[in-house]
Amino acid sequence: MSQVTDKKGHPSAPPSALDWGVPPGILVVDDEPAIRDLLCEGLKGQGYHCAVASNGHEALDLLRREQFSLVLSDIDMPTMDGVRLLKNVREAHPDVEVVMITGVVDVEVALRAMRMGANDYLTKPFNLEEVRLTVEKALEKRRLVLENREYQRDLESKVAERTVELVLKRREIEELYEKLQISYETTLEALAAALDTRDTETQGHSMRVSEYTVVIARRMGVKDPELTEIRRGALLHDVGKIGIPDAVLRKPGKLTPEEWEEMRRHPEIGYRILSGIKFLEPSLPIVIAHQERFDGSGYPRGLQREEIPLGARIFAVVDTLDAMTSDRPYRRALRYEDARAEIVRNSGLQFDPKVVEVFLSIPPEEWKAMHRRIPDTRDPTRTR
Ligand SMILES: [Fe+2]
The missing domain is CATH 1.10.3210.10 (Hypothetical protein af1432)
Known part of the structure; x- marks a missing residue:
């Protein structure tokens, strides 16, 4: 994984603690053991952590217990298919990207999934180089989104901090001004009282x-x-x-x-x-x-x-x-x-x-x- 840097090229805080120094976790969901194992082994070979699930329910279960950055999910599966899984992931784990896997006949469904928030889709049959590029692209997009959010959050907290500082400074100046006014008035009143005494x-x-x-x-x-x-x-x-x-x-x-x-x-x-x-x-x-x-x-x-x-x-x-x-x-x-x-x-x-x-x-x-x-x-x- 490439190092996260800020806009000036300096290393910045990790967008999410999950990613810092830890290879991204990828969850492969497919009801065909041969395909999911092939994918998972291939991804491990490329340096990722990988886990497998055979349907949507299993996948959600794993997502609740472990941290993942990306879900690679088949569309056509028994019990809970890929589209329903996608919907659940978007709702419960918005920071996890989803790439759909589809047979050629399912391209329509894959496009619908994209509209529902899937990051990309792979069409069977695929080769591992194709998988690598798609995964890298999805993770890069996720990294940019998280980094941008962190940057925004940082900016907002800095603005809030400065605002508080300014409000406090302003209050301090107002208090000093008020004290100065009181001290002016007291001095003038003392002078006037002294004049009154001498006169009358x-x-x-x-x-x-x-x-x-x-x-x-x-x-x-x-x-x-x-x-x-x-x-x-x-x-x-x-x-x-x-x-x-x-x-x-x-x-x-x-x-x-x-x-x-x-x-x-x-x-x-x-x-x-x-x-x-x-x-x-x-x-x-x-x-x-x-x-x-x-x-x-x-x-x-x-x-x-x-x-x-x-x-x-x-x-x-x-x-x-x-x-x-x-x-x-x-x-x-x-x-x-x-x-x-x-x-x-x-x-x-x-x-x-x-x-x-x-x-x-x-x-x-x-x-x-x-x-x-x-x-x-x-x-x-x-x-x-
Ligand atoms: Fe007078």
């Missing part, structure tokens, strides 16, 4: 306004990634107050005109601080425009109406709501209803009427519940 001695304002901004933005049809950009902008809106001296930022009384000048620089300072931080760049328009007013009387650029980014227009409304409804060191929180009235009064002046409309469409209980979810936390290290 309480924490929670920045977190609340960012949440409120998202609630309104979502109702106005904003979706991610813009939603996240707006949320981050609202969270970090006052980052520029880092650049305002305590004497101004924390002055208990009224600010002088010069001090106001100083204070009004904080949106631009914030913009400069955050510029160059790639993932925060889309949030910069909100940071720089968060003190603008709808009627153009805000700062630093005096933008009006839709010139002001939507995120900043939404922020302006919720910033007023939260500032009025939160405790401050110098006054107690006002009622939601007071803040609501103030917002309505300034609709079209300080605030975008469309944003005010959406704000009013959310029931007061919802706003109050949101406020309770993120309470003011007074900094315990401050005594003033």
Whole structure:
């Protein structure tokens, strides 16, 4: 038997363990002892293992107990003829090839057998050289079929393996990305809380306004990634107050005109601080425009109406709501209803009427519940 090789000519795994290093087994089935013995001896002489059976039943019995690669079967036999045997072999032993042996008169039957899955047929009388060539051809065909199947199976298992690897890698990357996002958010929230503490001695304002901004933005049809950009902008809106001296930022009384000048620089300072931080760049328009007013009387650029980014227009409304409804060191929180009235009064002046409309469409209980979810936390290290 020739060695099995893959497509590059290297020895490959055997298509079937039966064939590897073991001469193929051939089962000769014929009711005439002289013919089957002649065939079997001839095949043994050519290096094959050979067994004989005198009819289809005997043959199936042997096939169940021993491994064969090929059945050479007479067609015309008593008890179970060759055609029925062929049918049984195709069903129960699909990897076993069948070559039919027929008398000249049976050629029609032999052709029918071919249609039923026989590999080839030999016509009596035959010589051993003819048998050798037919057997070799049948075994070669079987080898190619098995090898191809093994190759396919190997390919499929490799594809399945790679697919699993890719899915796992993708999941790993997604998890890492999620962790990175969480770590970004936590850092931003810590920074915002620190800013709140310095400014008002309480924490929670920045977190609340960012949440409120998202609630309104979502109702106005904003979706991610813009939603996240707006949320981050609202969270970090006052980052520029880092650049305002305590004497101004924390002055208990009224600010002088010069001090106001100083204070009004904080949106631009914030913009400069955050510029160059790639993932925060889309949030910069909100940071720089968060003190603008709808009627153009805000700062630093005096933008009006839709010139002001939507995120900043939404922020302006919720910033007023939260500032009025939160405790401050110098006054107690006002009622939601007071803040609501103030917002309505300034609709079209300080605030975008469309944003005010959406704000009013959310029931007061919802706003109050949101406020309770993120309470003011007074900094315990401050005594003033
Ligand atoms: Fe501000």
